[in-house]
Amino acid sequence: MKKKNLITAALTGTLITVGVLQSGYKPWEEGMFPLSEIHKLDLKKAGLKINQNEIYNPNGTSLVDALVNVGGCTGSFISNEGLIITNHHCAFSAVQQASTPEHDYLTNGFVAKTHEQEIEAKGLTCRITDSYEDVSDRVLGAVAQVNDPSSRLKLINDAMKNIEVEAEKNDPGIQAEVSEMFIGKSYVLFRYKTIQDVRLVYVPNRQIGEYGGETDNWVWPRHTGDFSFMRAYVAPDGSPAKYAKNNIPYQPKKFLKVNPNGTNEEDFVFILGYPGRTYRHRPAQFIEYQQQFVLPYVSELYSFQNTIMENAGKKDKATEIKLATRIKRNANVMKNYRGKLQGLKGIDLVGKKKTEDAGLAKFINENLEVKARYGSLMTDIDNLYKLINGDAKRDLWLTQIYNSTSLLGVSKNIHIFKTALENQPASQQEAFFTQNLPRLKQFLSGNYASYDIDADQKIFKKMLTDATGFSSAERVNAANIPANGAEGIEKSVEDFVNKAFSTSKLKDSAYVFNTLLASRKSLAAYNDELMVFERAVANQIEVLKPEKDRREGVLNKLMGDYVNVKEKFLKKDFIPDANSTLRLTYGYVRGYWPADASYMRPYTTIKGILEKGTTGNPEFDYPAQIRALWEAKDFGSFAKKDLNDVPVAFLYNMDTTGGNSGSPIMNARGELIGVNFDRAYGATINDYAWNESYSRSIGVDIRYVLWVAAKIDKADFLLKEIGVNI
Template identity: 75%
Template sequence: MNKKTLLFTALLVFGILQSGYTPPEEGMFPLSELHKLDLKKAGLKIDQKEIYNPNGTSLVDALVNVGGCTGSFISNEGLIITNHHCAFSAVQLASTPENDYLNKGLVAKSKEEEIEAKGLTCRITDSYEDVSNRVLGAVAQITDPSSRLQLINNTMKNIVNEAEQKDPTIKAEVSEMFIGKTYVLFRYKTILDVRLVYVPNRQIGEFGGETDNWVWPRHTGDFSFMRAYVSKDGKPTKYSKDNVPYTPKKFLKVNANGTDEEDFVFILGYPGRTFRHRPSEFITYQQKFVLPYTSELYDFQNQTMENAGKKDKRIEIKLATRIKRNANVMKNYRGKLQGLRGIDLIGQKKQEDAALAEFINNNVAEKAKYGNLMKDIDELYKVINGDANRDLWLSQIYNSTSLLAVSRNINNFKTALDAQPAAQKQGFFDQNINQVKQALSNSYSSFELDVDKTILKRMLNDAAAFSPQQKVNAVNKITSKGSNSAALIDQFIKHTFELSKLKNQDYVLNILLKNPKSISAYQDALLQLEQDLNKQIAALKPEKDRREGLLNKLMGDYVNVKEKFLKKDFIPDANSTLRLTYGYVRGYWPADATYMKPYTTIKGIIEKGATGNPDFGYPETIKTLWNAKDFGPFAKKDLNDVPVSFLYNMDTTGGNSGSPIMNANGELIGVNFDRAYGATINDYAWNESYSRSIGVDIRYVLWVATKIDKADFLIKEIGIKL
């Protein structure tokens, strides 16, 4: 760090202290909590109501949830900016070996050239309402855990149904903000027609690949542009050539000047799930079971799929989305494991829980109400841990094997069909067959026979090794015919896949599902395996419901008493609802004598490319332009280069991908896409010293759009003057 930066940082800290402003320890703030913040003291230059105004238009109205990510409108013609990896699945579905948009990119220079983003919709937060009193009031006198949970779920469904009947144009959801404690009704508008407008070359949008994933420094142009469409009368409708661009209530202004180090910045987005208000037993369960099991399984799956893709370009494209999703989770989970061990979060949580127990025991009123709380939590997790291997296996089996997902849909339809009176079978069949075929087509979209066989074999062998207390009945049925379980599994896989007609998508959709008689008559070993699995899952459900109901009550009590102990209100864990987080563009020290600056540049792309690692391939045009210092108006003067990615100390997690990064004036200056490796544990703990998020700098987005892809039409639409 140079003297100028040190001085600037010192002055900033001094100014913060002088102003009386204390930065938060952490915070993904719900809309309902924004009035408690003083963002002016933090550095915001616009009126705070311009961010969220329930009685008028505000920046919140420019936000969308798209494909599990966040995006934002940046023009009055429904243009959306988000991440490259958020559009990835839709680009993959649109790609063929002849039109390989996945690798070559897409530039639609007119609206007629835009391509349907299959599988993606846009969800816009319309309003929200706290319904905690109604939900919890319904269970005030209920003590049985299973009954309590069922009544909570039923009450939530009733609230949703009432909201949607009152306003049929919205989609309602009740979100649990604090488990067993607070519940909020959210009303959403959903746009069904989304199209791909501009997606950069994969060597730009995914530069660094898995080598750089969750790593800083980054040089990834992780951005893409889509457009939302509605019918001519402004209503959400499915894809049609007659649809017109959606006009949002609000769109963000793009500021091509970007940021400087220590600038105030904030994000609005839809962060997925965090678990910060949980006891040590929960963290232990994650560290011992969930994280290692899932990451190891996904590693095996990806090796299997990548090997299949090397043999055939069609297979490579077909499996690309699944591989990318697996790889992202795998590296994230391994980062979490490293982070949890590195800061000994389990040890920290145990100390916190011991202090909480002491507080309860030393307070007569609290002991009367919560005296058994910590003991009950400990005993519940002993039971949960005892079944962890089997439960995790059952949670992954259908995602692991495409034909088992196909079998489940067929069996469910077959069961429902058989339950109909004879006179009503055909009508039921006709009413539901298209929906069933669509679900099956989704499963077949990532199906490859050899991959399915290899992964299912691994899964069956894993289950065969479980202790008798955690046996999977369907697997025991296969291995009980002899002493060599591996050989019996091999034989089962070989014969089952040879004989099964489910591997033929055309047969399933056009012959098996031709009429009620054909589907009811069909028998298959894969269908039988799925039935056996489903039977055990159904048998385990009452106990699972009991545990979830008990956990719901215990976690609500845990948060309540811990807030009393610490004498403060917690920020609710993230749950995919709209949140705000704020902070500063700032580097960090990940290790002794190692300072990470907050900006990377095009120079770094070229340096990485020289290593020979295939993940660091880039279009040759980048080097040509860089050598000529052809940066246009997008260079950062003190770097004498175009900034590519940058760091900030905001509190983000999964779901914040694609979130707009805004400056003090509420203008878009970047797009969030990742966290540094040490910040993968943000789901469980956040700390300013190591929690850094990563965004693509808007200056790099605009430079690539103009200099590489000649997308000047896009620059004009978003109002940038070159």
């Protein structure tokens, strides 16, 4: 990786010298470091004050043992009774499912003062990384003599699956997963332990946990108390078990010490977590595909969907709660994608990548040995993306259709079940039906959990109208609806959708569960226009699959070669892109200059909450206790002396992305001083590029977490459990 000097920041006319510049230390330019790479770092020179092995020790207990992957986010154990801290938005779906109009935990928050009062966090599990092993030779050895792209990809996937099965057979107590670290190049087997019983302990009022709403999302300054507490439970014998009243709190091998003193500007900090996906090592064509197709299509679609669902939620509180998680997820992606679009254009990343790739092509052509192996690489990449771009609109539509329309999801799950049932020998069909029906009902319950018929119908109409506008080369077969006379295709779409929804019995979940699924006979006899439409969509996906697999196989090989030759060209090793496996990133508490003469300080305070609350925007409403406590200067021991206030959120220059939500922010001694939850707007392009000048992540300060818990929600019992004195 390239190294760069730490800057000396000019803050309000005063030069603050960075204290960690000992021995001329220069930090990495970027990096989400896998466990296997941590030993290559010199974190002591960066500012770490504990032994580096205390972060990750493959032969003993270390800080990584306190980390969990919870619901696609990161969390950390902070007590020996399985207490977990993560983000408010990471618990959002579980809180939504636990809420009713009578017990609206989503709005009012929730505090369980005893273990018995804790609520099941439906849909959430905890996954703990147990160990890892490089299996690249085993995976790639299976395709050493294979050139056909589709066959090659299938053999790679089969090899990965076989390794997983073998690992789980050798140790039934783990879940095995082979992760592709570099596409087509390197593979690592991760062994995980999964805790199935997770419960909600403490979730703050939504006016705290989601303060600023979408107005402030991906924005700094930020004043969001984005935190929540959960607890992991296991069976009395310590084994993983599903939710049961007699389960006991899990005792982790390691839990983090909470430091209530927080941080100061330019303090060394680091994060351990499970960042989702980054695409730093892709060519210009990939970035162009994202910029031209993926980002605008998805952000515009989600904007439309949210308008429809927000209007539907105005009918009653139950509908509002039911649609809340989907609206929140859509809004988060939508703003993120718009930020990425702005960022990509702002730094002209496509142009920069094209320049880099031109230099790479020149390097290939000027070196006979390299040219012999990689001579057609850049042309092959370009030709592949011409094919991908030619189908982009249809492929994106097919990717989004089931998520867009809940009843099509219901249709899909019923069809899959019916097909599997019909493929059984006649003598075994009844047993298959009985055995697998509970699982089908579980899938359907997920479809209906965020379903509203009015929203579903309007969104389906939008999707179908879009599909009818595609060129013949990107035709969606199911959308081949003849024009309704002079009134045209728009009227025909409306008539089709209205008829399909009015006649379908799938819109009634009670009918589906109690009548349709009452027997094999009733299931086999049922059909309607929505199910016919869904079958046409599924059939086209199946027809397109061989070509899609071929392209994936070609891409797998090309990207492996692209990284190999680029490392030769630049004479350096790359850090693998994030892929939801455990990573470390480190840096410093630091502000930044997003624009000329616009310095952003790295801390916000309660005062800022009160200031935003005067704007009239309901997303800046806050509990009245906050003003009363602030005016009384009742900060307890959680004020930052130089601010004379409680710090709410803070900035740092670490390398994070989606999946790092909930990651513990630790100080130089490995103590918890905050919880990561977001990035500044300019850093939404971290998935594609990172730069110290604009890449800033945002965390909720532990002092605000503790202040809210103690002063607002009277959760003193939690502070006692984590060893913090008020």
